[in-house]
Amino acid sequence: MTAISTTESLERHTTQQKLFLILCPKIGSRGNQKSFSTPILDVVDRLAKGTQLLVHTVAYLTNDIRDLQDANIALSKGLRAKKTHLRQEGQLxxxxxxxxxxxxxxxxxxxxxxxxxxxxxxxxxxxx
Incomplete structure (x- = not known):
């Protein structure tokens, strides 16, 4: 295949198919193996969805960790203040x-x- 025909064929395909054709050009260029490429496209689609789910989960967990760290800092400041108060003024x-x-x-x-x-x-x- 020439560069022009590859570009033209890429314009006709969906995003998953473009990714597949870029990763596996030999399989994508064969006309008789399109049925073989369908399961691979399904795998690529599932990997994309799984990756997107992981990205959202990581963002959510990062936000939770940040909130917990802020709460922990506030709690430790309060405990530290109580300890210094007791050290400076002594016990009641x-x-x-x-x-x-x-x-x-x-x-x-x-x-x-x-x-x-x-x-x-x-x-x-x-x-x-």
Whole structure:
């Protein structure tokens, strides 16, 4: 086959057939072996689909890995901050923990009183 006839024949074929003719020019140029090339084209088509699936899977997994790495970095920063806080200020003793608990309960009581006062105002309706 000449270069011109090969180019003309390539224009008439599908993408898979072009790939096959480029990879296996001897088989593609024989007119009597077209039935032999059909299973090979099927294999090339399956390989193309499988490769495309692998590319999408790799992209998806790469994105998941990036998200997990970001979460791991954030978690390790939090743990590192807790450790440095404990090293700098030391552990809580019993008195400090009682003071913190008392402040929390006072805050909750004040919040409960405010909530009760506001809910009573809504129940009684508007005052004229």
């Amino acid at each position: 003793n019993l008195q400090d923990s009682k003071l913190i608990l008392e402040e929390e309960t006072k805050g909750k009581l004040i919040a409960a009183k405010i909530y009760e006062g506001s809910s009573n105002a809504f129940r009684s309706g508007p005052s004229i």
